[in-house]
Amino acid sequence: MFFFLVRYYKKDIEEVSTPGKKRKKRPQEGKSLDTVDDFTVNAIRNAIYRMYAEGLNVTVDTILKEIRERQIDYYGGRSSLHKLLKKMGFSWTTVDGRKALIENENIVLQRIDFLRKYKEEKERGTVSKSWQDKSLQSAKRRTVGDGKRFIVVNAGGRTGFVPGAGLLFVSGQKTADYHGEMNGETFLMWFEDMLVHLEEPSVIIMDNASYHSTQVEKTPTTNWTKAALIAWLEKNGIKHENNLLKVELLRIAKQNKPRIRYEVDELARNYGHEILRLPPYHYHYNAIELVWAQCKHHYNSNVGRAKRFDNDAVAAIWKEALDASTPERWARCVDHVEKLIQADWERKVHRQRHHSSTHHPPRRG
Template sequence: MAADPHQSTSAMNYAFMSPDVYNVKFKETMHIISRVVQQCTEEQSNTPLPCNDYLQRASKYTGFDTKMLAKYANSDDPHVILKYQEADRNIIYQELSNFYLNKKIMPTTRQLFDALYEKIPVYIDIRNFRKLLVKMGYAWKEIVPYGLVIMEKPAVTYERYHYLKKIMEYRKEELPIFFVDLRCENGKKAGPLYFLYAVSKCSIQAIDTYEFNQDLNFEKWVEKSLLPIIPPNSVIVMHNAYYNNEQIRKVPTINSYKQDMIEWLEYNNIPCSRSLSKTELYTLVEKYTNCNEKLYKSDVLIKNHGHKVLRIPKCIKEVAPTRLVSEAVTKTVLTKNPKIITTLLQDIPMDWLKKYDQFIAEQERIIFENDMKIDSIIDDLCETMKRFNTKADPDSDLPSCSDSE
């Protein structure tokens, strides 16, 4: 059965955990091993033991909070930790909004971490919570004399604003909207199976399946399967993903050849001279990069046929009806027979799709209005906190960009 459109996304259970979760747990395992070895080494020269309380000692070894360790120690289920899923950005966004709009303060790392203690995975301590915030597009702003507080990076906020404003306009104009996605499912007896599809409020169409070793060509699928079936002046919405991110003219990096930089500048009608040094050419590339929209092959193909393209920001990637498809497929016993997936998707009732589309539209409106409220008060919050008499606890262990990757 398909997911209830009014059920919160955090409450939905999935049959398959994303690879990111396994990566996080693997990194956490290695971090714990490293920490235990380090603490045992230090303990060799310490008599008596540095901590007599077993929870404090376990906390010293693992880096986990004593409250979390107590919960695990008192559980009869040896797999209690494995039941926790990856951290949900939406939960962090909601709690941060609560600090801004209701508590009227900008939180420190510790304040936000404590407020989210019961809502984030137990394998995340405050050190890794900081890294998680960086990955999710948050940063720290220094409020003198109060200290460092958390806020979303302006580029992330603007990307979300631009997307929500556009899709709300398209909905108001009643344009046909199709959400495109690529799913990968693992059958119990078969290997991975990829399938591309487009979902609207009326139906799921253009379903094509691919074996693991097949060469998936997104532009070919758009041209042969998607474009022939969608009405004129449609809106195609998709995630930023490896399969649809091939650029017509990729922006050079500092490591690119000089000739590649010249060709990029000439392609974008930016005056330059071949006598300029590589450093001077790259300075021009950096200066004008943000002034030129990335030209993706798939976007150009779709636009050339009279349609519009939107890309869902990573920060709200779940605000799309493709979640309904995910629910429908992962709760079904899969085999490697593509017809089963195709039939399953085509049989999702139209009223479910309409309800879910309404639910997504409502979520878009709520997030947009919430962002506007925060935007209207954020400057005043900064000024108010500058007048605080107290100072926040020091936050000296901030991660670098490389730490979060």
């Protein structure tokens, strides 16, 4: 079974006043790039891929034109799009005397690695179900006053949400940055409780959020003191001279840097599960994004009918939203994501074969 773990960014609609008239402000108009939601980012990325496949000239202007023609939910201008592309892992390079947009090689390699491992697990035949998880969500209480938020944590898959894996608690923050409520310790406690409820071995797919990435043993960085570096080298039995400069000790440490081990990976293996991490900016490989969008819509549409706005009332309405996500709905979302993964893999294989057939090594002699 597969299990995905990602973050969700809420996109609010703001009411603004103009003389004699009220209008709804466009979701991303006048806001920072942080408010551009994952679905929009994925739509832009796919538009760029299509332009590559069709052999079109890919520039900021042509991408912006493609976004407008395809009516993608992005309202920024040329300058904002340029910044967003860099944030998405794209960069500009000179090819044949002109600027061309390319994707960061590290992101490409991580995507290929993810696609390959995902397909290998599917083809092994030992995985019979597909599990996804959503570790963090925000449900805001609709009252004028304290602006209290409730953090919702749950897991699910093709057959629906995992029984007993749900968690809802009141956020201690007044801001929309509810991700700060989740830290490594809190996440591990919930994660282990969720693992207990998984009846079959699972491939757990998650992103690289900080609370997913607490290391079993921290590895040296430039922030370490010389004494700390020496202690780490001695602990790991790495030869060195104590009279070396800090920069020299750090170089030796990096040359002998072990494979990073995450606490969550070790915990999953203890229960017979494996973890596969999503490549950066690829939340569209996560079926739970579609499920959570439907849950949020149900919650927002029904929370206003609550006669009171205490914790129990909010929890009851959110439970309704989760119950509305039937196994049939989950199955459709999982099928949709797996089609995307398969299409991306086939496209990558096709590009590699095309590249190999059109680029021959020079003849000798």
